[in-house]
Amino acid sequence: MTFQWLLAWRYLMGRKQRTILTTLAIVFGVLVIFGMNTFMPTFVKAFQTQVMAAAGQVDVTLTHKIGEAFDPSVLEKVRAVDGVEVAAGSLERVINLPADYFDRDPNAVDRISAVVLKGIDPEVARQMIAYNIVEGRFLEPGDTHAAVITRSLAREVGVQLGGTLSLPTAIGVVDLKVVGILPERMMPGNEEVLVTLSEAQQLLNMPGKINIIDANLNTMDEARRAEIQQRIIEAVGSNYKVGALESGSEILTNIRNAQMIFNLMGFLALLMGGFIIFNTFRTIVAERRRDIGMLRALGASRSTIRWMILAEGLIQGIVGTAAGLVLGYVFGYLILQLIVPIGQQYLNIKVGAPEVSPSLVVTSIILGVGVTVLAGLLPAQSASRVTPLEALRPSVGGVSFRRIAGFSFWAGVVLLALAAGILVSRQAALLGLGAILMSVALILMAPALINPIANLFGYLLALIFARNGTAQLAEGNLSRQPGRATVTASTTMIAMAVVVMMASVLTSLSLTFVNIMEKSLGSDYLLMPPTLAVWGSNTGAAPDLAQKLREIPGVALVSTLRFAGSQIKDVAVGVLGIDPQAYRQLDGLTFTSGDPDSAFTALEQERAIIVNGVLSSAAGIHLGDEVTLVTPTGEQTYRVVGIATDYLNAKTTTGYISQKNIAADFGRDEDVFYQINLKPGADRAEVEAAFTRLLKNYPQFKLLNGKAYVEENRKMFDAVFFSMYAMAAFLAIPSLIAMVNTLAIGVLERTREIGMLRAVGATRRQVRTVILSEALILSAIGTAFGILAGLYMGYMAVKTFEALGFPMTYIFPASGILSTVAIGIIFGALAAMAPARQATRLDVVEALRYE
Structure with missing residues (x-):
């Protein structure tokens, strides 16, 4: 084994650029998985420690x-x-x-x-x-x-x-x-x-x-x-x-759901890393065919060759995983620093350093090293089958993986149909499976589609480089190696699919929640407690404060929320007590089922409840159902008269009942949130001064201008969405690494071919254009597949949110698709830079002698 390790180490050190590019793929995957799983548990622990008694x-x-x-x-x-x-x-x-x-x-x-x-x-x-x-x-x-x-x-x-x-x-x-x-x-x-x-x-x-x-x-x-x-x-x-x-158990559920989404993103990043490792190792067999043949002629066994290739992968996996763990911790720390202001402002919690558990370290190591080793198994097996006579015969690029295009294509069609079935079912639990099936389907179908798609994009590039005549050469190079082109394009596809999916979700989420926010918080003034949504940890005020606010000259309306915890069908529920008449004037709820007028009337006259979409989905509640609320005085039956959502409680399981019923059944008459509207023509300066004097004895409340608060939240949305887009772009970087790797290997394999082109009169510029055209065709294929997969994943994600109770409307991500196309073109151009420089610097005589 020492011999294999020595050969593996020397080969890696002899090709430092490729080794670094390949190892970076594993670094990115481990970084995302490890980093997000240090950040999330720390945030949850801080929430439990500082918000829960x-x-x-x-x-x-x-x-x-x-x-x-x-x-x-x-x-x-x-x-x-x-x-x-x-x-x-x-x-x-x-x-x-x-x-x-x-x-x-x-x-x-x-x-x-x-x-x-x-x-x-x-x-x-x-x-x-x-x-x-x-x-x-x-x-x-x-x-x-x-x-x-x-x-x-x-x-x-x-x-x-x-x-x-x-x-x-x-x-x-x-x-x-x-x-x-x-x-x-x-x-x-x-x-x-x-x-x-x-x-x-x-x-x-x-x-x-x-x-x-x-x-x-x-x-x-x-x-x-x-x-x-x-x-x-x-x-x-x-x-x-x-x-x-x-208290606050309903919000913890949503935090853990977010952790699952980030884990899925990390898995996709690691999957891209596996593609890059596989693509690199499978070309090693072609590039080192003579070296392998000489080793076999000198007596090296198939096992020795196999373990030499696997040792290279293992070394890269260990180094990449170690670097990913370190950078992942830094990544988690930086994310925590970004959310600390949000945690203090909206949840009133202090977040410490990232928390690292032994199980997380072990899992990250297994995934990082395991993906690398698995990606190298097939190339290692292929290398071990090279015979000395075949390897020593002077030809280039003889080793390839034969694919039964028909079988793989139709297998992809079957998986595509299954993914479509999952989309129709709209089952939240199957979101990850549907995304994987869609991605694998496109990967399996890609070899059969590479040639026609390459021809199409080659024709388009030929129009651009009409005088050079180089686009056809690039198209031919890719068509001769459909397997390699498929693997590289698949890596790009996954990256671009993540970008399009994020664009779909964020565009839909932004429009939906901004509309709900403007409707829910459009009051002139708000009295905010230290934390939002986790109402049970706030100290409110007795009813006399609301009455004193109503007595201030210029005040037209004061609407308050009262909170109690409950359960419906073993689902934790935050029950909010509202004054139906006052809340009706605010028009603060966005209804998805039921009539607002009849719903608020029922709240006044009987034990009725309006539930939000999250609670409706979690407990299987429908309009007209009778539900049992657990109260301190026993179980009480309420009739569901509406399904509606407001901004502050959109992400937690929430029900709305009258303040009369929350007092009778839960014994709560403490107001934890206030919305205030002024009379037309009221002197705002005088009213605000009266508010300030009254609230000196209630420092737990912060007086906010309603419109200013909405604008502040809009800016927060923009900042969060920008960071999410940045994360999506960050996950696309492995596709850049894959293209650089593929193009660099292609230059090495075609050294003699490039020398012949130069010998018959091709200029350095034309050689550079060939490499650039290859990169653009590769990125175009991956981007096209990525847009298809991303639209599927984005649409399903939005529909899954709807099924979970979030009142989201799907918005076609036109800007996201344009951004994805731009990223694909830019990445293609960037990927071509180093390989193109390498190709143009080849000496013609040495290139013609290269084997």
Whole structure:
């Protein structure tokens, strides 16, 4: 094996340019897969850690399965279970803080963006958890406006024992006296602020409610503990669960869906890398035919030749994968830096460094090295079959792969039909399979189509280079090697398909969401909480704030949203309570099913619900269905009177009910979002001044001009879409590498032919034009196939989004296709530069002697 490794290493080092180009293909594939899978888990972890509340370290934590508060009578049922030693109820809520709340410095990084306000029964709580007070004292049952905080929180906000901690609550800003300090919080996450249970119920506008029950058991036997937990569930009912309090689970589902899409893009990039490796190795057999023949004549076995070729691929796979891992980490880090402002502005979370798991490293290595080795298997097997006599015979380019064009063509037709069937079915789960079938179908059909397509593009180029007579030479060179042309064009096809698909999705997405945004957020003013869509982690305000806003001179309309968590058919649902009359005037919902007038009327008169498209798809809900919502007071039946979507909740499973019903069934009357319209002719300066005075006691809300906010979001869309287009173009780079590689190899194989052309009078310019024409024909074939595949993938992606509930309309990506054609032409011209220079610099005499 040492001999094979030595030969492989020397050959790679002897052709550094080709080695680098081939290895770069693997680098790109590993980079995308590894980079995106370091970024996504980090973002999800930050979301879970900083937006979701964490319960204390106890034996059992019991919550309502929809995360809502419930009556303390449930606590007595838990205490009555045999085996429960002690149980305590608490009310816990994440309070997202506005930017610069503590430091008041917009140039400094906010170290504390959220805290957990936890109301406890001091006497029972100390039986549950050993609170170690390092300064001051613990809470006492009669305490009011008193808090116990951690030393790390005290240090970050600059508060000492006996000082005042000001927090925004549902009843306004409240000053809490710090009576005790706990040790620093060791685990990452939200800092806790402990107050008495009665205090928390008042501050959070939830009188007589708890949302967590902690219990310690009287045994350490695992079987016995499992039995006790089961008895607890039986005692309280199936609407409760054992586990930590969660919120925002509906948005996590969409984050994971995005991760799947990026993984698909990474797989396509790695697939392009495999094509490049295969194309390179299969031509190695032709180029090194004499070398292989000499080795075989000197006694080298077929196994030796096979392992020599595979060793070259393995070396390139290892180097490319290692470089891809390093660059992928950098790529993930840069992506995180781009989304940090978005995370802080819209979700109020802080994102750390990319997270690398051992399983991700192992998977990336297996994919990177595995694709390289697999791509080299057939060329290695072909090389091992070269006989010494055949190899030493002086001819060029004798080794090729025979293809049964008829069989491959009709197999491609069958796969194309299957891809069309998947398109008709519009099954989201089959999106990736349909894209792969479409791509493979075009690849299989390509050999039979190369000649006629090359003839077509050769004729077009002949019109351009009419006097040179070089386009026909380029066309003939490609027609003689349809297999190689197919592999190179296939790489280009995949790259361009990604570009067209992204153009289709982004064009449709942009138009759809901008229209919905203008309709949903077209109010004169908005009162925004720290986070959007994850409403359960926001601290709102009691109803009197909305009433005070209505009393301001010049205000015509105030519409508010109230939030509660629920479930429909085991699907997590964000329930928004609206005032049907006020919300109807805003015209903020885009209906896809149902009549708006009758839907809002039904919301006022009965238990009716409007569901958005995502919820309709996830739970299989249709207009007119009766659905069961899980509430803290039991299950309630609602009639579906419409399917509609607004901008802020378009990506999460959401239902809209009346504020009367959300108060009756969920006990929620806390407003978390406000939309305000002014009367015609109102003095905006005076109204804004009145808003500012009123909101001083509610710093959790930010006053925004509605039109300015829409424009800000439009700019954010443009920035995100630009970055997505840049990523699509980034994934097209391997196609450039493939063309450079193919053209460079073609120059080496045709050294004598180029020498003969020069000897009979061809100029350097004409030789350069031949290489350029080949590159343009190759890129044209790949671009044409890529546009076909991309249109299919884009249309199916948009229809899949529709099937998932997003109200998208397919827009033909005319600009995207023009961009793809431009990229194809530019890449073709760039790919021809180095090989053309190499060809024109060949010495005529040496070229004629080359074998």
